[in-house]
Amino acid sequence: MSGTGFAYPHLFGSKVPPPAPRWAGHPKYNFIGGHNDPSLVPVEALIEATQTVLRREGQSLALYSLAQGPQGYPPLRQFIADKLKRWRGIDSDADGVLVTSGSGQGIDLVNQMLVEPGDTVILEEFTYGGYLTKLKRIGANIVGAPLDDDGIRIDALETILAGLKKKGTTPKYICTIPTIQNPTGSIMPLARRHQLLAMAKKYGVPIFEDECYADLTWGGMNAPPALYALAPDQVVHIGSFSKTLAPALRLGYALAAPEFLGRMTAIKSATESGTGALEQMVVAEYFSKHFADHVGKLAGQLEEKLDTMIEAVEREFGIAAEPWRPKGGIFLWIKLPEHVDTMKLVQPALKAGIAFNPGPEWACDGADSKSRLRLCLPFRRRKSSAKASRPSPGSALRRPGFRSRAGTSGAPAPARKENAL
Amino acid sequence: MSGTGFAYPHLFGSKVPPPAPRWAGHPKYNFIGGHNDPSLVPVEALIEATQTVLRREGQSLALYSLAQGPQGYPPLRQFIADKLKRWRGIDSDADGVLVTSGSGQGIDLVNQMLVEPGDTVILEEFTYGGYLTKLKRIGANIVGAPLDDDGIRIDALETILAGLKKKGTTPKYICTIPTIQNPTGSIMPLARRHQLLAMAKKYGVPIFEDECYADLTWGGMNAPPALYALAPDQVVHIGSFSKTLAPALRLGYALAAPEFLGRMTAIKSATESGTGALEQMVVAEYFSKHFADHVGKLAGQLEEKLDTMIEAVEREFGIAAEPWRPKGGIFLWIKLPEHVDTMKLVQPALKAGIAFNPGPEWACDGADSKSRLRLCLPFRRRKSSAKASRPSPGSALRRPGFRSRAGTSGAPAPARKENAL
Numbered sequence: 001m002s003g004t005g006f007a008y009p010h011l012f013g014s015k016v017p018p019p020a021p022r023w024a025g026h027p028k029y030n031f032i033g034g035h036n037d038p039s040l041v042p043v044e045a046l047i048e049a050t051q052t053v054l055r056r057e058g059q060s061l062a063l064y065s066l067a068q069g070p071q072g073y074p075p076l077r078q079f080i081a082d083k084l085k086r087w088r089g090i091d092s093d094a095d096g097v098l099v100t101s102g103s104g105q106g107i108d109l110v111n112q113m114l115v116e117p118g119d120t121v122i123l124e125e126f127t128y129g130g131y132l133t134k135l136k137r138i139g140a141n142i143v144g145a146p147l148d149d150d151g152i153r154i155d156a157l158e159t160i161l162a163g164l165k166k167k168g169t170t171p172k173y174i175c176t177i178p179t180i181q182n183p184t185g186s187i188m189p190l191a192r193r194h195q196l197l198a199m200a201k202k203y204g205v206p207i208f209e210d211e212c213y214a215d216l217t218w219g220g221m222n223a224p225p226a227l228y229a230l231a232p233d234q235v236v237h238i239g240s241f242s243k244t245l246a247p248a249l250r251l252g253y254a255l256a257a258p259e260f261l262g263r264m265t266a267i268k269s270a271t272e273s274g275t276g277a278l279e280q281m282v283v284a285e286y287f288s289k290h291f292a293d294h295v296g297k298l299a300g301q302l303e304e305k306l307d308t309m310i311e312a313v314e315r316e317f318g319i320a321a322e323p324w325r326p327k328g329g330i331f332l333w334i335k336l337p338e339h340v341d342t343m344k345l346v347q348p349a350l351k352a353g354i355a356f357n358p359g360p361e362w363a364c365d366g367a368d369s370k371s372r373l374r375l376c377l378p379f380r381r382r383k384s385s386a387k388a389s390r391p392s393p394g395s396a397l398r399r400p401g402f403r404s405r406a407g408t409s410g411a412p413a414p415a416r417k418e419n420a421l
Numbered sequence: 422m423s424g425t426g427f428a429y430p431h432l433f434g435s436k437v438p439p440p441a442p443r444w445a446g447h448p449k450y451n452f453i454g455g456h457n458d459p460s461l462v463p464v465e466a467l468i469e470a471t472q473t474v475l476r477r478e479g480q481s482l483a484l485y486s487l488a489q490g491p492q493g494y495p496p497l498r499q500f501i502a503d504k505l506k507r508w509r510g511i512d513s514d515a516d517g518v519l520v521t522s523g524s525g526q527g528i529d530l531v532n533q534m535l536v537e538p539g540d541t542v543i544l545e546e547f548t549y550g551g552y553l554t555k556l557k558r559i560g561a562n563i564v565g566a567p568l569d570d571d572g573i574r575i576d577a578l579e580t581i582l583a584g585l586k587k588k589g590t591t592p593k594y595i596c597t598i599p600t601i602q603n604p605t606g607s608i609m610p611l612a613r614r615h616q617l618l619a620m621a622k623k624y625g626v627p628i629f630e631d632e633c634y635a636d637l638t639w640g641g642m643n644a645p646p647a648l649y650a651l652a653p654d655q656v657v658h659i660g661s662f663s664k665t666l667a668p669a670l671r672l673g674y675a676l677a678a679p680e681f682l683g684r685m686t687a688i689k690s691a692t693e694s695g696t697g698a699l700e701q702m703v704v705a706e707y708f709s710k711h712f713a714d715h716v717g718k719l720a721g722q723l724e725e726k727l728d729t730m731i732e733a734v735e736r737e738f739g740i741a742a743e744p745w746r747p748k749g750g751i752f753l754w755i756k757l758p759e760h761v762d763t764m765k766l767v768q769p770a771l772k773a774g775i776a777f778n779p780g781p782e783w784a785c786d787g788a789d790s791k792s793r794l795r796l797c798l799p800f801r802r803r804k805s806s807a808k809a810s811r812p813s814p815g816s817a818l819r820r821p822g823f824r825s826r827a828g829t830s831g832a833p834a835p836a837r838k839e840n841a842l
Contacts, residue, residue, distance in 0.1 A: 005678055017684060018683075020683050036484070058464035062462050063459070064454050247482075263433070271555075272671075275697075276672075276697040
């Protein structure tokens with residue numbers, strides 16, 4: 001239809017964005033987006049799972065939501081409940097799980113439950129850019145809570161909560177990624193989790209817990225229990241299969257107390273006709289048998305990629321780059337010297353075929369993050385031929401010039417300004 | 422988590438609905454929802470398609486949207502363009518197609534493009550209930566345009582448009598289902614299509630064309646060209662695979678002029694991370710080879726079901742029920758005598774295990790439709806053992822007491838009040 005115009009552009013709504021640019025493919029060196037490794041998609045096992053599940057119950061695709069209701073395919077919800085019980089300490093069952101079309105839909109539903117224009121929410125100072133764009137669209141007031149190596153700083157959080165209380169403001173939630181924080185990759189220790197829950201309870205604020213990366217911790221899924229496991233009446237919990245299996249599948253999930261989850265389900269089913277059932281069926285069938293094996297293998301290979309990336313960052317940037325070594329996940333959060341503005345590097349990098357997230361896209365306060373950037377792990381692993389001529393993975397981390405965390409090496413770490421309330 | 426309450430229900434947003442009721446399954450006799458026939462889900466062919474497409478390119482599931490951009494999987498868009506060219510007269514290519522997560526998302530995106538609170542839209546007087554709930558949620562002003570056997574009545578439409586113009590109101594769109602109207606099942610003749618386009622052009626109003634059922638016309642896909650084929654600058658076109666393949670798959674599509682489609686794509690990709698790729702891949706692979714065969718077989722069996730249903734309606738209601746015999750699709754729209762209020766029949770029917778859509782759910786003006794109801798075709802076909810002892814399909818239609826359309830039989834048809842503007 002190229003060349004045919006739309007006759008009534010003056011009727012477009014006032015908030016309609018400009019057209020999406022024509023898709024030009026990813027840059028050659030793409031360090032954006034939670035992509036997985038093409039070689040780790042278990043193609044034959046997915047085919048086998050498809051065959052098994054479709055022969056058993058494929059005919060039910062003829063019915064909306066497989067005639068199983070709006071919460072999602074029951075065997076997938078059962079698998080989610082089982083995996084969260086085994087690895088995240090959560091005591092739930094299939095009825096306590098809502099399947100969502102990616103965790104993005106989970107975020108939208110939580111926001112629809114709680115956040116109205118002008119409401120205040122507390123996010124981690126550095127956080128997933130998607131939260132920020134969604135909340136800005138709603139017109140929420142975003143307050144960033146400072147982070148350290150263990151996640152949200154409780155003292156700083158109390159200062160924020162007390163300040164808001166003085167103004168008569170109850171934030172609608174504290175949004176946290178306690179297990180493999182995005183972008184820092186930290187894991188909140190158990191004691192801090194209890195402190196966070198106590199502080200949130202003291203000020204009457206729910207916690208919105210996102211565990212999209214929790215299954216990808218180095219050395220096995222042995223993080224402290226989810227916040228939702230510790231205080232299910234205070235917490236709404238979401239997760240995803242994008243990172244553990246494949247992001248082109250759109251499957252996530254949410255757990256919350258029944259009166260919360262039931263309303264989320266009502267909002268979801270009022271606006272769409274269910275999450276794609278074939279993907280739910282295939283993932284339930286595959287992961288019910290292969291989850292631990294698959295995720296263990298995947299995490300090991302992601303850590304190998306991370307080591308390669310850290311090695312390259314060290315080689316190219318020397319002590320100018322200060323990464324927070326993540327404890328899992330798919331990204332590396334790097335601090336460059338204070339005077340560097342990573343926003344100014346985006347376009348020159350793109351011209352060289354390199355894409356990354358500049359810090360301000362992943363932070364509540366753009367100014368505080370301007371010298372930072374996020375690099376997602378590359379699609380592919382190091383070629384084994386190249387590997388032989390380079391230091392073994394992990395070696396870079398042991399070199400004295402490379403700080404795995406701010407303040408933990410001997411080299412002077414640039415001061416980190418905290419977000420002002 | 423049953424028994425655990427949410428500690429902060431006072432923080433819920435003001436528009437949050439009550440919790441979804443616990444899913445209790447469909448009623449035994451379910452005449453609601455565009456369900457398909459379980460026996461017609463091509464299970465083995467879908468397994469074969471999955472195997473073929475995943476072996477060829479399953480590894481790309483590791484990348485968001487298969488690294489193919491936000492418009493959707495290119496082979497699926499190519500198939501959609503090809504099928505619309507062959508059967509609906511539309512001259513497009515893969516770039517002119519946006520894949521959506523069901524046609525429901527297509528409706529949401531069109532509304533986001535055009536409709537803001539307080540805006541006026543024109544719908545067919547009897548129409549898909551989903552439009553109504555979505556538009557009411559936005560806060561739009563809905564005006565119903567009267568229908569006859571050939572779709573929107575052009576004279577009545579002009580009265581509406583002239584009346585609105587006098588008040589200084591330009592409607593944001595005229596929403597029509599010209600090919601297998603939902604719920605009447607009519608097909609708009611070619612001359613009427615040209616009249617509709619001319620009238621809309623005269624008043625400067627875009628047309629929102631929904632062709633979710635157009636592939637399911639009795640006797641082959643030989644309806645007049647889509648409105649979008651006739652005037653692509655005036656029309657936004659959506660369609661679905663829910664009805665032709667399986668509603669548990671969430672796949673639809675939209676076509677519009679580039680400046681419209683590009684903005685729809687921008688809205689879609691700002692709010693989610695793509696439509697599930699596995700379903701796109703499998704449907705593209707299967708339908709690229711089997712579309713005409715599958716749809717031909719399906720439509721034939723749907724018509725057989727329709728005949729069975731009409732026969733039963735005639736047997737049980739006699740001349741009290743006046744159905745509009747649809748020219749395709751999956752539903753039957755029935756008029757009962759004026760004094761019957763179908764809303765009052767819903768609960769007693771449910772108690773007897775029977776679900777149907779009362780007229781007001783499927784109409785712009787509740788009062789005008791109170792004696793009507795919509796019956797979707799049942800899940801399963803008549804058992805062949807029963808069939809032998811009953812009249813052959815279609816025979817009911819030839820009996821004198823059964824009116825296939827209002828006003829076309831000898832029996833006096835109840836007067837149909839037109840919607841007042």
